[in-house]
Amino acid sequence: MASIVLRGVDKIYAGGVKAVNGLDLEIKDGEFMVLVGPSGCGKSTALRMIAGLEDISGGEIHIGDKVVNHLPPKDRDIAMVFQNYALYPHMTVEENLAFGLKLRKMPKAEIQRRVVEAANMLGLEGYLKRKPAALSGGQRQRVAMGRAIVREPRAFLMDEPLSNLDAKLRVSMRASLNQLHERLGVTTVYVTHDQVEAMTLGDRVCVLKDGVLQQVDTPQNLFDRPVNLFVAGFMGSPAMNFVTADLVRDGIAFANYRLPIPASTFTDKPGLGDYIGRKLIVGVRPSDFEDARSANGHNEGWARIPVRVSVTEELGSEINVLFTIDAPPVMHKDALALAQDAAGDEADGSLPLGGGKSLWTARVNSRSQVRPNQDLELVVDTHNLHFFDPESGLAIGHPANVRG
């Protein structure tokens, strides 16, 4: 086991494309670090540089106390789990697990012991004599994990290992991954584009965008105190709602709403007062909404806004309420990047809205039984509003931004 430290790591591809840009990251011994970001953000490249599968264009990577920049992959004492498993198709499960150990000239008895141990841990005992082609996706995934485990390396590197599994299996494999990490305590670097995986697996999560590190923190801190508009919008599902608003003495005004801001917010977020009388971007998590009828009682700091529901998504225990507000969508570059990522390959993933309207999501308890095209009164927890500078997109009052 070892810590992994990246110092100013660059990756420049031929043609000058900068996939990773001055990445500084310290992964502690035994930590589960998740690298997350939209596709093309350089997270896989960073992982492959740690593995030694990509040259490092600049900076240094340490594993343990050694600089590994010029070590070939096999001498870095790390094991990697690939997105497509990369099992050796002509070998049985047993041979797949033992291959790396055989190449390291380990005694036969020790190889046997480790293979059996890993197979037991992963529930693969019954499949040792099978070839990968005769296994299901989940089983192949476990063999790939096993191949990493038997090596007993100093660090595991995982490149979107669950993305080829179906949704249900992904959830159960996520739990097993958590257990495995608890049990083995090996430093793990895990790459994913799925923020739910990032939140549930990581001790800490590192958010990347265009090869630049945005924020590294615990999942809860990322959710509660995102450092900028991008992190705020990327973490959390459904995504945070944004609007450009005017900050006045004791509240914000946007569309035809006016929300009071508790005095504590101004003390919590130093620098927010400077924005009075100016425009800023306000972010509201869907989970900070509630149906006014079922939120009776805790009214303090909760502001009421009447909305007209356009779409509802019923999730059983909760309902996602989609409604439009009379304010243009936020055109900050981070918000646009997020929209593009959400839309995927489609040219335009969102519903066409009339000019000057944007779509918001509120998550309310299913007891509200709200239906589309109804009028609904929502309450907003104004303690949890997020404020961003309209130019830089940085969170106002975030410790990391105040210092700078």
Place this chain on the structure above:
Amino acid sequence: MRHGKYPFIVGFLILPVILYVVFVIGPYVQAFQIALTNWKGVSATPQYIGLENFTKLFEDEVFWAAVRHHGVLLLAVPAITIVIALFFSFLLNVAGGSKGGNLRGIWGSKFYRVVYFFPQVLAVAVVGVLFQAVYRPDETGVLNGLLNLVGIDNIGWLVNTDLALWSIIGVIIWQGVGFYVVLFSAGMASIPKDVYEAAALDGAGRFRLFFSITLPLLWDTVQVSWVYLGIAAFDAFALVQVLSVDRGGPDNATTVLPLEIWRNAFTYFKFGYASAMGVALFFMTITFAALTLRVTRREKIEF
């Protein structure tokens, strides 16, 4: 649908089957028939002489020499060609290591790829003439000229009975390697690159990578190549005809069955005897193909 099914199938099959029967099966059957006669190519009513042609065949030294040569060709040509082609295609595709997420060949591999393929596009006649210059037995020969420079005497590449067949094998391999390099390159390209990366992380060097990953995953392609090359080894007619001294000489040292068939049929006009040789060659080829496919059969590998 029942009444429409068979006319449909027959409708599609009838033309190719007729063509195949007339131009492939027909001549084969005819060859079997002629092999039992003493036909000289002119008589309208050839005499049936039973298996006499075959008994003569068993006592014919030239025939056995040709069979022996096929044995040598069969062992040497596929083995050497495949080994060289595998080596080259590994160098061209994998051995350069991984750069920018892509496995690469050694430096200049794109250039070599073209160079290796050159011999394949030359006509056999051209190759024959080319290598007559290369193998010329005096100091004007390309090889001997070079050897003279380092103080080695002239070697009779094509006139020495011990060496002539190997000189021709050299040309067959030289001409064939390029194609199999391309074939194996395509096979290697279909192996997922993360399998190589996983092996690299597991600690495999180039040598282990080749024998533990590339070769087993390429086995299907190698097997097919073996059959192709084996069947080519039963031919070798054109090259021997163009290149060797006295067409199959010296002293029948390089002769092959197709050449003997051709000679018996069109020089000596012993069509019956030539057909008997053809029948023998037919059975040899069939046996070889069946044996190879059986021996090298393995489980299908899925990626």
